[in-house]
Amino acid sequence: MASEITYAEVKFKNESNSSGTYSDSATAPKVKPTPPLSKPGRPSLLFTSLMALFLLLAIAFLAAFIFYYQKYSQLLEEKIVIKDITYTELNCAKDHSPIEDKVWSCCPKDWKPFSSHCYLISNDSASWRESEEKCSSMGAHLMVVHSQEEQDFITKILDPKANYYIGLSDPGHRQWRWVDQTPYNESATFWHPGEPNSDHEQCVIVNHRYSGWGWNDIPCSVKQKSVCQMKKIYL
Template sequence: MASEITYAEVKFKNASPAAVVEVAPCSRSGDQPTALQQRFTEWRCVSAVPQGKGQGWTCCPKGWKRFQKSCYYLSDDKMPWAQSEQNCTGMGSHLVVINTNAEQTFVTNELRQSPIGTNYYIGLRAQVVGQWQWLDQTPYNETAAFWRTGEPSNVIAEMCVVIHSTPDIHNWNDVPCERHNRICEAAAVTV
């Protein structure tokens, strides 16, 4: 069986060691494209290795923000939590799961720069009052949570979690699952 070869046209915007290019990520022979790759045609890539040390680009869809090995999308519209998760899934991602202080700091800084909304759903919610669960089954760790002072309220009317665009790093709040913006997260594509 002959293997398929996929090419991409790369146009360098500058020649610095941390060159940023726009490229259509392609998979190596035999690799199946990720759900994220199947849904986006324009990408922004940065060199993943020092210049001259081999090849490798870390790519996110155009308009998404990259941090470490993930891509983040900040929505400009509002919808209920369940629809927000479906929207992210439809783009090959999921509502953001915040695992570290560094990731929380990154997301908070990005939200500060966004003029769109003040509350963004994250992938944390409760099926039972006070029993918080990440949608990807990552264990909930109270010491790695970033609740605002006095939160969570732990009441039946507030079973979803938003992150505020306030500069305070402890900016999570439990809220009704009605209508807020959302942050989607997906693994960055390496080509």
């Protein structure tokens, strides 16, 4: 006769008490604790420095791009103006040209040559703004004086009884500016003694006084003669 085997379900509980009834050997298997997820570290100092350098380079590149784009646009506009102007007669001379493969330097008829520019004396009286617009319509601008030699050249062919606008004006706060953006050089100015003398006189004429030829500031609305200037045409 087969003997009966009875299985009993036995549960062990890891429970400590004062009597110490259960031994430590009956405890459940220990589970290894899951290590906490590490937080992403901060960018390294080298990476931060590289990003800052890249940003500065990008800003510098953008500023340079805007500057040269404006210069290019201005040059393109000047070329378009000159291209649309046809001179029926040029007076040319063979001399050393700053442009490769060009041997003739020319000025339109009735314009006076000096150095690398041509000059036209306008005997029509107009305001400073009207005078500049008239010069611009011919591919030129009001005269910009670069040196004593240029000042002497133009005054020798002007009428000492008349006044002539040049391309110097004051947009405000006595910040004198040339129309072609040439920097205003105080060491190459030819003001009459005591001039300029009024904040309300913001345009400049060249005229003759007892002391000789010089500059005088006057209101821009006063109608005067003028001198136009353009670069020589090279062929």
